[in-house]
Amino acid sequence: MWGQSAQELFERGGPVMWPLLGCSILAVAIIAERMFVFWRMRVSYAGLLAEIRTAAERDSLDEFERSVQSSRRPLHRVVSVYLGHRDSEKRLREQSVLREASEQVARYDRRLNWLGIITHAAPLLGLLGTVAGLVGAFHQIELKGGQVQPGDLASGIWSALLTTVCGLTIALPCLTAYHLLQAVVGRAALQMQWAASQLEEWVEAIESPAGETLRRHDDSVTPGPEE
Numbered sequence: 001m002w003g004q005s006a007q008e009l010f011e012r013g014g015p016v017m018w019p020l021l022g023c024s025i026l027a028v029a030i031i032a033e034r035m036f037v038f039w040r041m042r043v044s045y046a047g048l049l050a051e052i053r054t055a056a057e058r059d060s061l062d063e064f065e066r067s068v069q070s071s072r073r074p075l076h077r078v079v080s081v082y083l084g085h086r087d088s089e090k091r092l093r094e095q096s097v098l099r100e101a102s103e104q105v106a107r108y109d110r111r112l113n114w115l116g117i118i119t120h121a122a123p124l125l126g127l128l129g130t131v132a133g134l135v136g137a138f139h140q141i142e143l144k145g146g147q148v149q150p151g152d153l154a155s156g157i158w159s160a161l162l163t164t165v166c167g168l169t170i171a172l173p174c175l176t177a178y179h180l181l182q183a184v185v186g187r188a189a190l191q192m193q194w195a196a197s198q199l200e201e202w203v204e205a206i207e208s209p210a211g212e213t214l215r216r217h218d219d220s221v222t223p224g225p226e227e
Contacts, residue, residue: 074105
């Protein structure tokens with residue numbers, strides 16, 4: 001790029017390039033780790049509701065609860081807690097489900113704050129390097145008594161601006177990844193809320209004194225987005 005190798009550009013950028021390099025490595029590690037964790041925690045929302053509905057119609061919710069009790073996937077954990085407290089008072093059941101959902105959302109959010117910090121820190125580090133480089137360039141002009149060639153001044157400014165380019169190059173992908181990962185977290189939180197609400201409706205229908213069945217609620221199922 002610009003007729004120079006990556007190593008030459010790195011060296012011309014000055015000392016600030018080292019923390020910028022650290023930010024880029026950390027950002028890549030966080031994004032890769034979060035994507036892997038999100039992939040392992042994914043659950044088909046519509047598929048899970050279909051399994052729960054089938055278990056409810058067959059009066060085998062206890063068996064279904066045991067099947068998901070050992071799962072570490074957030075949506076499974078919320079469903080397991082709800083089914084485990086379905087015979088408790090409604091207020092206690094709601095508190096238990098809310099607490100579990102909050103804990104699972106925290107698992108999604110883990111380390112994302114570091115990605116947000118890098119998004120804001122990288123451009124500022126780049127700007128710091130640019131300002132420091134410009135100070136050095138004008139200091140050289142002062143030492144030479146103003147007797148400098150335009151090429152000398154352009155070379156100093158060109159080198160100083162490299163850190164700003166590098167900082168923005170790091171920040172933009174980090175900002176994109178941060179918002180995409182936050183969107184996944186938001187969708188997962190909504191699915192936990194929808195699943196708990198749907199379970200509440202089905203359990204109340206099963207235990208209704210009027211003897212309502214789940215089949216009367218076929219049209220009340222609100223399908224969520226598939227993953």
